[in-house]
Amino acid sequence: MTAEQASTQILAKQRLNRPVAPHLAIYKAQVTWYLSALNRVTGVILSGTFYAFGLAYLAAPALGWHLETASLVAAFASFPVWAKFGTKLFFSLPFTFHSFNGLRHLTWDTGRAFTNRQVQVTGWSVVGLTFVTSLLLAVV
Incomplete structure (x- = not known):
């Protein structure tokens, strides 16, 4: 066995001991992760419907x-009445969330509200506005 083959085997054994995705265990989940995924899901729901x-x-x-x-x-x-409310809420939740989060992303495209603090505030604002306006649309 050559020295190169030996070093390759050592590297292969070391790689087996490494975690697959260490970032998942190290970093705390943030609201932006969830809102990004939910924005895509609501887009698919709205366009599919x-x-x-x-x-x-x-x-x-x-x-x-x-x-x-x-x-x-x-x-x-x-x-x-309960079925009317449920149906309207079913359609208003993804619509309002996708709309508000889209406005948030358009704001980011202009280079504004992109600090860590502002991203957190606007993220939770989107969540709050989504629930408030969805309930209002479902009640009306």
Whole structure:
């Protein structure tokens, strides 16, 4: 065995003892991590719902479905109060969060509110505004 092969084997053994992702054990999770992931998830939910309804609306005449505005309004009006509130909250939460967090990201694109303290404050502000406005939209 040559000296080069021996050093390669030593390095391979050392790599087996290293943690896979030490940053996950070292750093404390921050609000920005969660909000970034949630922004992507809400974007997928909103766009997926938009495309699914759009396709259903296009296919409705061929399938005999009634997705006209009058039919949807009549169906929604027949819901019990708790179902109306739940349905409106289901749609308002991702919409308001994605909107407020999008405005936050647009502010960052201008180079403003990018200190650690401001990022934390704006992150929790987005969370608070999301819940308050979602509840208001669901109640109205």
